[in-house]
Amino acid sequence: MLAFTIRRVGQSILVLLVTGFVAFSMFTYVGDPIDNMLGQERTQADIERLRDQLGLDQPFFVQYWNFLKEAAQGNFGLSYRQGRPVGEILVERLPATLELAFVSGLMALIGGIGLGIFTAIRKSGALSSSIMALSLIGVSLPTFLIGVLLIYIFAVELGWLPSFGRGQVVDLGFWTTGFLTVSGLKALILPAITLGLYQMTLIMRLVRTEMLEVLRTDYIRFARARGLRERAINFRHALKNTLVPVITVTGLQLGSIIAFAIITETVFQWPGVGLLFINAIQFVDIPVMAAYLMMISVMFVGINLIVDLLYFAIDPRLRVDRSAAKGH
């Protein structure tokens, strides 16, 4: 188990290095940040000086190496646009994104697993058929369209909820939260639904398929033949077996909630890291982009690691068998 964890962490670091390399090499093609940073009245000398200052005249590998060296110490350089340390900007923006991702992730998990179980158990009911039909919308409509539709209905027509921003936030010193004010909570609803709907329908359909599969197995038949209650069969015997494959997909989905937040944050002008990234691209703010991509890959890799470890917790067959006295 320990050896497994160490090996996985080692693999994770390798993955991070490669992602960083690929991301960094793409930035060379995004454009020249110098254009944006200096105004119209620039001279060739200004350009040369700034280029030298930022180290942009150095070969690509040297730039990457310097980036890694600094990043390992938690230093992502200065933003070209804001002139402030990138780490500071990210930390400032992160709470907004994490709160949004947390709420939509929770919604996707609870709603997805709950509805998945319901539609599997009542597989021929009218209600579950309608849920299944509606879920197709969730799977097939693009995120930004859902966002715009929600804004149109609830913000423009009904005027119940704000269409952009985070509302009133409370600064806790290390964290700014929208959970503590009414306007903050109201502002959270539409973006959270937009971001979580796709994941929710995906998890729901997955749970339903897996659950139907499990309900057909011999051990469920045997549980039934032993006269166990339906509730015990569905929730004790079937659900646990359903969750094994569901965890993988769900884990990856939670990672992509943070990544997909870029679109939702743009639609709702949500002041999180996704919006920061979009703005950074427009300005060719390489340090911000690099730091953002590294952060996302760290999250993905971290979630993957947790998912792998969760398998051990749920499935006894994977655990190291110490009392391995095999029967005969």
Place this chain on the structure above:
Amino acid sequence: MTDPVLSVQGLTVEIPGRRGILRPVDDVSFDIAAGEILGVVGESGAGKSMTGNAVIGLLDPPARISAGQVMLKGEPIHTTKGDAIRRIRGKRMGMIFQDPLTSLNPLLTIGDQLTETILQHLDVSEPEARRRAMTALDDVGIPAVEDRIDSYPHQFSGGMRQRVVIALALCAEPEVVIADEPTTALDVSVQAQVLALLKRLCREKGLAVMLITHDMGVIAETADRVAVMYAGRMAELGPVRDVVTVAHHPYTAGLMASTPDASRGEARLRQIPGSMPRLGNLPAGCPFHPRCDRVGEKCRHDPRPDLSVDGGRAACWFPLTEKAET
């Protein structure tokens, strides 16, 4: 014979389909007394498992019992539904499935699965349920129960798992056990152990056992009486010794002849020509007549015979009455 524990009379199962109604079980009757093993034998698709599932009320819809009765100690249970039949399953009637590798939930320890079943049916405390779970495992010959009760199914071998399955089926002390091909998935050497175990438990606890198998050898070794099924119907019913000595129905004789026997020293295994007719396409008259070597005009044209034509023994117009040459 004492009053039967399980009595099945004229049991018929129907499956409505696009091309009419199929009858995978048609007018099947038998009794099983306490401490008796009734072997039910036949080829795949003969309706053996379907009969077992119908008796315990586990038919998958749209299959349903359309006629006949299932009586448990004189009490009809074929119309029982919902919670009432659930309380009979496991508590009064246990079922053992074919494949021990898939019958146990892989994510729960065998102790959990046992105590769960015991707590469901018996009014006992949790420590008492665990104690009984250990006794149940001990009964089926699991060694070092103390150490094994908290193991997961994958930590047992196939034969041991089937013992656990039997313990699970018996832990709430049922009166009837339906064993659906309990040894088919096991090694031959383990088969004999499991059958001996089943036989011992049947005698000790006075169980009425319905042993479903396609293996005539298993029947000859284990059962007291045998019911031979063909195309959803009873072909022959009688004490094992009599049937093995002189099979009245040509189908039974064919089954026996196709059981490998080293003493006969034949190079090729005998087989019954042809295969079982599909349910939607049964021949007129006796369903076995196209494959039968004793076929006569009566077999082709008269309504299909039932057991009464041979004094309750074989559903055949021209039963064999002397030992066939082998």
